Amino acid sequence: MGMQVNTNVAANNAYRNLSTTQNELSKSLEKLSSGLRINRAADDAAGLAISEGLKSQVGGLTVASRNAQDAVSVIQTAEGSLNEVTSILQRMRDLAVQAGNDSNSVESRAAITTEATALTEELTRLAESMNFNGKDLLNGGALSFQIGANSLDQISVDLADVGAIADILKTSPAGGKFAVADAALVAGTLAFDVVNPDSTVTTITTASFTAGDVNTVDQLAAALNSDSQFSGNLTATVDAGALVVKSKTGATVDLTAPGTGIAAGAVVGTSAGLDFSTAAGAATAISTITTQIQTVSSSRASLGADQNRFESVIKNLSVSKENLTAAGSRIRDTDMAEEMVKYTRANILSQAGTAMLAQANQSNSGVMQLLQ
Known part of the structure; x- marks a missing residue:
């Protein structure tokens, strides 16, 4: 083998191996310090996708x-x-x-x-x-x-x-719920028949209405409640457009209506709710x-x-x-014992490679003796 000074093949070989060892050592250090086997996609592309x-x-x-x-x-x-x-x-x-x-x-x-x-x-x-x-x-x-x-x-x-x-x-004390076609048409007196529990009937009449005295069902209820004869025995409210008249004693209430504003005797929904009056x-x-x-x-x-x-x-x-956490850990986390073995190997090879590179660099120094 000849002696050259421009190209030191042994040194190049030692340098290449040392570079590889240094790269492996760097990766081992990264895995040991992070605790993760996969720190980037290049470490394990498929494993990264699965672990994510x-x-x-x-x-x-x-x-x-x-x-x-x-x-x-x-x-x-x-x-x-x-x-x-x-x-x-x-x-x-x-x-x-x-x-x-x-x-x-x-x-x-x-x-x-x-x-x-x-x-x-x-x-x-x-x-x-x-x-x-x-x-x-x-x-x-x-x-x-x-x-x-x-x-x-x-x-x-x-x-x-x-x-x-x-x-x-909803409790429904005995009373009447009457359909109101048009409150403005109510005229004359309203007569309410109160059927008492003993079957006797008491008729309650109101003051006389003139058509147009009231215009809505709410106004009709208010007018009835302000009537002294009515309010002494009955109460009036409005439910869904219907006039609800109830007896203060729990009796049944019926109506004989004037005009065409209220459906006389047409009691709407008296069966709704609970009735404790009978x-x-x-x-x-x-x-x-x-x-x-x-x-x-x-x-x-x-x-x-x-x-x-x-x-x-x-x-x-x-x-x-x-x-699932255990499965992800097996894919992504570092096996510290195994990685420590790789790190030790790479560290020893790095030291040996450094020493051999130094030796290779000195291998051509004999040429100087020829030049003396």
Whole structure:
């Protein structure tokens, strides 16, 4: 082999190997310091894609678990309120049973109606006021909960419509609800026949109206309530455009109407709501309230089943999150023991390579002896 000074093949070879070793040493240091086997796509392109997908799933499952826990809180809030609704309905049923006894006087039935009315108003208040983070819980409808990392992982929860139940159970003391075609046409005196519980009839007449005295149903109700003969025994209100006339003693009310403004004798909707003024009305009320108790109980049972389902979801999400995290770790995290072996090897090779490069650089120094 000749002796050259322009090209030192041994030094070039030593330098190339040392560069490779230094690159491996740098990567080992990066992996050991970060704890990650994949620090950039070049480290493992396929592994990076898989691990990022797993990372998205783990993040989604974490949030989904919180969503499921929120769902449990919503259900517990709604079911707790329905528990009170059930208590109210049970009390109203007791009142209906009590009203079914003909030993009750007119005053007793009026007292029963007063309490039942107050309970119904509380049902309405509950329906309108009970919410979770601004979401109504007792006015029907359904809530959807995201319980997984993917778009279709949802559970829908149906909510009880306590507002509708309250409308069904509104007390309707014996009275009359009369269709008003045109209040401006009312003329002459209005005669109301009050049928008392003992079947006697008392006729209440009003002052005479002139057509055009009133123009709306609201004005007609106000005019009746300001009439001394009428207001001493009856009250007038308006419901959905109809004139509602009720007896202050709980008696049935009928009407003989003047002119063509009010449909005489046409009582609209007297069967709506609960009537405690008679034993027959109380019997109907018992059946109606019982049906609503069953409706609420069914809703509570459904909510209980949904809560158990969400608790199972939470447990399953925890297991899935744990397994997916472990899978991602196996792909992306550094095996510290294995990487330390590679680092030690690269470090020794680096030191050896440096030493050999120095030796290679000195290998052609013998040429100087020839030049002396």
